Amino acid sequence: MSQAATATISGPFAHNTNTVQRTMFTVVLALSPATLFNLYLFGWPSIFLFAVTIGACLATEAISLLLAGRPLWRTLTDGSAILTGWLLAMTLPPWAPWWIGVLGAVIAIPLSKQAFGGLGQNLFNPAMVARVALLVSFPVVMTAWIAPHPLFSDHSPSVQQSVAITFGGEMPDGVTAATALGYVKTELSRGVPVAESLTEYGRDTTLTYTPDLMDLATGYKPGSLGETSAVLILLGGLYLMRRRIITWHIPVTVLGTLFVMGTIFNLVDSSRFAPGLFHVFSGAAFLGAFFIATDYVTSPVSEKGQIIFGIGVGLLTWVIRTFAGYPEGMAFAVLLMNSVTPIIDQYTRPRLFGRTRKGEPLPIKVSP
Amino acid sequence: MKLFPIRGGIHPDYHKELSGECAIETLPLPTRLYLPVQQHIGAPAEILVSEGETVKKGQLIARRQGQISAPHHAPTSGTVIAVTEVPAPHPSGLSQLTVVLEPDGHDEWVTTLPEPIADPFAVPAEVLAERVADCGIVGMGGATFPSAVKLQLGIRHRIDTLLINGAECEPYLTCDDRLMREHADEIIDGARIMAYALGAGRIVIGIEENKPQAIAAITVAATAFPQLEIAALPVKYPMGSERHLTLAITGLETPARKLTADLGVVVHNVATARAVYQAVRFGRPLITRVVTVSGEGIRTPKNIEAPIGTQVNDLIAFCGGFAQRPERIIQGGPMMGTPLPNLDVPVVKGTSGILALTAAEINDRPSDPCIRCGSCVNICACGLTPVELAARIRHDDLEGATKLGLLDCVSCGSCSWVCPSHIPLVHYFNYAKGALAAQDREQRKLERTKTLVEANTARQERLAAQRAAARKPKAAPGGEVSA
Ligand code: SF4
Ligand code: SF4
Numbered sequence: 001m002s003q004a005a006t007a008t009i010s011g012p013f014a015h016n017t018n019t020v021q022r023t024m025f026t027v028v029l030a031l032s033p034a035t036l037f038n039l040y041l042f043g044w045p046s047i048f049l050f051a052v053t054i055g056a057c058l059a060t061e062a063i064s065l066l067l068a069g070r071p072l073w074r075t076l077t078d079g080s081a082i083l084t085g086w087l088l089a090m091t092l093p094p095w096a097p098w099w100i101g102v103l104g105a106v107i108a109i110p111l112s113k114q115a116f117g118g119l120g121q122n123l124f125n126p127a128m129v130a131r132v133a134l135l136v137s138f139p140v141v142m143t144a145w146i147a148p149h150p151l152f153s154d155h156s157p158s159v160q161q162s163v164a165i166t167f168g169g170e171m172p173d174g175v176t177a178a179t180a181l182g183y184v185k186t187e188l189s190r191g192v193p194v195a196e197s198l199t200e201y202g203r204d205t206t207l208t209y210t211p212d213l214m215d216l217a218t219g220y221k222p223g224s225l226g227e228t229s230a231v232l233i234l235l236g237g238l239y240l241m242r243r244r245i246i247t248w249h250i251p252v253t254v255l256g257t258l259f260v261m262g263t264i265f266n267l268v269d270s271s272r273f274a275p276g277l278f279h280v281f282s283g284a285a286f287l288g289a290f291f292i293a294t295d296y297v298t299s300p301v302s303e304k305g306q307i308i309f310g311i312g313v314g315l316l317t318w319v320i321r322t323f324a325g326y327p328e329g330m331a332f333a334v335l336l337m338n339s340v341t342p343i344i345d346q347y348t349r350p351r352l353f354g355r356t357r358k359g360e361p362l363p364i365k366v367s368p
Numbered sequence: 369m370k371l372f373p374i375r376g377g378i379h380p381d382y383h384k385e386l387s388g389e390c391a392i393e394t395l396p397l398p399t400r401l402y403l404p405v406q407q408h409i410g411a412p413a414e415i416l417v418s419e420g421e422t423v424k425k426g427q428l429i430a431r432r433q434g435q436i437s438a439p440h441h442a443p444t445s446g447t448v449i450a451v452t453e454v455p456a457p458h459p460s461g462l463s464q465l466t467v468v469l470e471p472d473g474h475d476e477w478v479t480t481l482p483e484p485i486a487d488p489f490a491v492p493a494e495v496l497a498e499r500v501a502d503c504g505i506v507g508m509g510g511a512t513f514p515s516a517v518k519l520q521l522g523i524r525h526r527i528d529t530l531l532i533n534g535a536e537c538e539p540y541l542t543c544d545d546r547l548m549r550e551h552a553d554e555i556i557d558g559a560r561i562m563a564y565a566l567g568a569g570r571i572v573i574g575i576e577e578n579k580p581q582a583i584a585a586i587t588v589a590a591t592a593f594p595q596l597e598i599a600a601l602p603v604k605y606p607m608g609s610e611r612h613l614t615l616a617i618t619g620l621e622t623p624a625r626k627l628t629a630d631l632g633v634v635v636h637n638v639a640t641a642r643a644v645y646q647a648v649r650f651g652r653p654l655i656t657r658v659v660t661v662s663g664e665g666i667r668t669p670k671n672i673e674a675p676i677g678t679q680v681n682d683l684i685a686f687c688g689g690f691a692q693r694p695e696r697i698i699q700g701g702p703m704m705g706t707p708l709p710n711l712d713v714p715v716v717k718g719t720s721g722i723l724a725l726t727a728a729e730i731n732d733r734p735s736d737p738c739i740r741c742g743s744c745v746n747i748c749a750c751g752l753t754p755v756e757l758a759a760r761i762r763h764d765d766l767e768g769a770t771k772l773g774l775l776d777c778v779s780c781g782s783c784s785w786v787c788p789s790h791i792p793l794v795h796y797f798n799y800a801k802g803a804l805a806a807q808d809r810e811q812r813k814l815e816r817t818k819t820l821v822e823a824n825t826a827r828q829e830r831l832a833a834q835r836a837a838a839r840k841p842k843a844a845p846g847g848e849v850s851a
């Protein structure tokens with residue numbers, strides 16, 4: 001734009017108090033209760049991994065900015081790298097070794113965000129790209145879910161042991177456990193009907209740890225940081241809606257679709273298909289619906305677009321969980337829908353005032 | 369009354385409490401008044417007085433030129449001490465031909481004021497429109513379109529509804545609120561006169577719900593007239609935009625590039641209605657207006673009835689000066705108002721407010737990258753996608769921006785207000801609209817040049833042909849004669 005054009009200042013001379021930084025940190029705040037609970041649940045190794053992942057995201061962001069010659073401090077403190085790291089950490093197995101966090105950060109920040117031009121420019125959700133890349137490359141490490149080892153409890157690893165776990169890669173024996181989704185999936189592949197494996201999940205003595213129903217509700221169960229405490233995640237999501245950081249459109253459509261698909265197919269054949277509620281309450285569905293699918297940058301801008309997007313994520317999650325090799329379908333579903341976001345945006349623009357959908361002026365209609 | 373929803377909208381901090389309870393005060397006569405020739409949309413008025421001349425209050429000092437124009441009158445009696453270029457109340461700070469008047473303190477009315485129209489409902493509509501034109505009334509909500517032109521819309525359109533706009537949806541401004549509370553009868557009389565002139569059977573006064581006293585006062589004043597309805601509007605910016613007000617009250621959506629009049633609806637502001645009342649009932653021209661002087665920068669915010677031409681300086685002094693250093697002085701509301709270059713500019717007919725805003729109130733900061741939060745898309749009352757428009761404009765794709773509705777943007781400022789990245793979206797749009805207008809002018813100039821060149825070529829060819837024709841007879845006469 002020319003100088004002359006910028007000479008006169010346009011209004012408005014008022015602004016709401018929202019900023020990018022505030023938005024990001026509100027999301028972080030909303031994630032905090034669930035995070036704290038889970039760090040408690042999985043003890044020092046998970047705390048180390050969490051810190052390493054976020055630290056690595058900040059470090060890689062800083063390096064990318066320096067290399068690109070972009071302003072450092074302002075971007076580093078906008079909260080976006082912290083949030084990406086936070087979300088990524090929440091999808092990792094809590095006792096995964098440190099390099100998983102670092103590698104994830106490298107994939108998420110320089111490769112998935114900065115390479116596209118920085119904040120707001122990336123097509124795909126950086127945390128999910130990182131998670132999927134790690135899952136595909138290191139399937140064993142990335143599915144080594146462990147049973148809860150609450151801090152200060154008898155079987156909680158000491159700080160020294162934890163250092164060995166996170167930084168030495170010494171996973172002790174007999175701590176891993178299957179997540180409910182993974183269990184059902186494995187059992188199904190062995191020919192055990194879903195309904196049976198669901199009841200079995202609580203009783204299977206070959207598993208070192210299995211949660212009872214109460215544990216499933218409170219989140220005292222194996223899983224990633226974000227997947228265990230659906231209730232706390234839900235509370236965080238509701239808080240975000242209250243603060244108007246997100247609207248209902250994406251979370252409700254994601255969970256609703258997942259529930260409806262699950263319920264319908266479960267009614268048709270309960271031996272092959274898990275029930276709707278099971279889908280909604282397992283596998284980080286809440287984290288995905290409230291915190292990941294709602295990522296501003298990679299989801300549609302209009303409310304109508306968000307509804308389509310949410311239905312897509314819910315549908316694909318169900319399909320992937322049910323028919324594909326990965327019990328955890330959310331990350332894939334989000335990435336798939338990210339890729340069509342520009343198209344959704346293009347077809348869901350609101351109608352212009354005084355014009356038809358096609359952009360022609362409305363016909364004149366006189367009051368009766 | 370049943371209302372219709374409008375899309376989007378925002379809820380800014382209104383700050384109306386700063387001045388809402390301050391009754392309208394009359395400004396003591398300032399020592400100088402500055403009356404620019406152009407205070408309205410349309411052709412500037414033509415000055416009729418010269419330096420040294422004495423004038424009386426209400427005397428015509430500049431007459432309208434052309435159809436869309438408005439005359440100006442002396443707000444008080446005194447001497448014209450200069451007719452000169454003075455900075456206009458416009459962000460550019462450009463000068464304008466201005467009559468500088470030194471009041472003599474007698475405030476003496478001219479004896480040749482037009483006669484009051486005793487029964488306005490018994491005279492032809494044209495008489496009323498002419499009176500409104502003669503009294504220099506323009507849209508006082510800030511649009512400053514000559515009101516008489518809008519009153520004549522009844523000639524070419526069938527108008528059934530007159531909407532009186534008392535929404536006052538801009539933050540800080542309370543001048544219309546006070547007018548409705550204190551002069552409800554006059555507003556309603558003015559509205560009835562305008563409805564009669566337009567041939568409109570229905571009058572609806574739209575007031576946002578955050579002005580309960582105004583609603584009460586207008587309701588009381590309206591009880592005697594069954595054709596009057598009152599619409600308590602939801603508080604939402606930009607409810608006061610003409611098209612959105614029409615939609616909210618009548619359910620009719622004005623087609624792009626058409627007027628509300630095409631739907632049988634005409635909208636006038638409450639202050640305009642009161643000015644019409646004074647013009648018709650007393651023959652008084654528009655020489656004062658109520659201005660809200662507010663903002664955290666002002667020591668004692670007030671609603672002031674000030675003569676047109678009062679310098680902003682004088683208004684601020686009357687409010688006790690500055691309480692703290694203002695970041696900007698704004699004319700109008702904070703959403704659509706314009707920054708003033710300095711305090712020496714005059715109040716004009718469209719000045720609804722003078723705001724001294726502190727940096728904290730404006731809450732400006734450098735912009736961040738767009739995070740595609742979608743807020744701008746979901747709040748735009750015109751259905752635009754500001755985030756996409758801005759991207760097109762940044763790439764100088766004006767055509768693409770136009771396709772996305774650039775010219776349908778009413779510059780209400782909501783998108784800039786809501787953007788968490790503080791991207792100056794409206795600034796982009798205003799720039800692009802300006803660039804389009806310039807392109808348009810350029811295009812027309814090119815076409816004109818082309819026509820001129822073509823005309824010139826045609827003339828040359830004609831001349832050449834004539835010369836050739838003139839030569840031919842010379843060369844051929846022998847032959848012809850011989851033939
Ligand atoms: S300024 Fe224009 S684009 Fe922005 S909200 Fe208002 S009408 Fe929409
Ligand atoms: S409000 Fe600002 S940050 Fe959000 S989509 Fe619009 S331009 Fe981008």
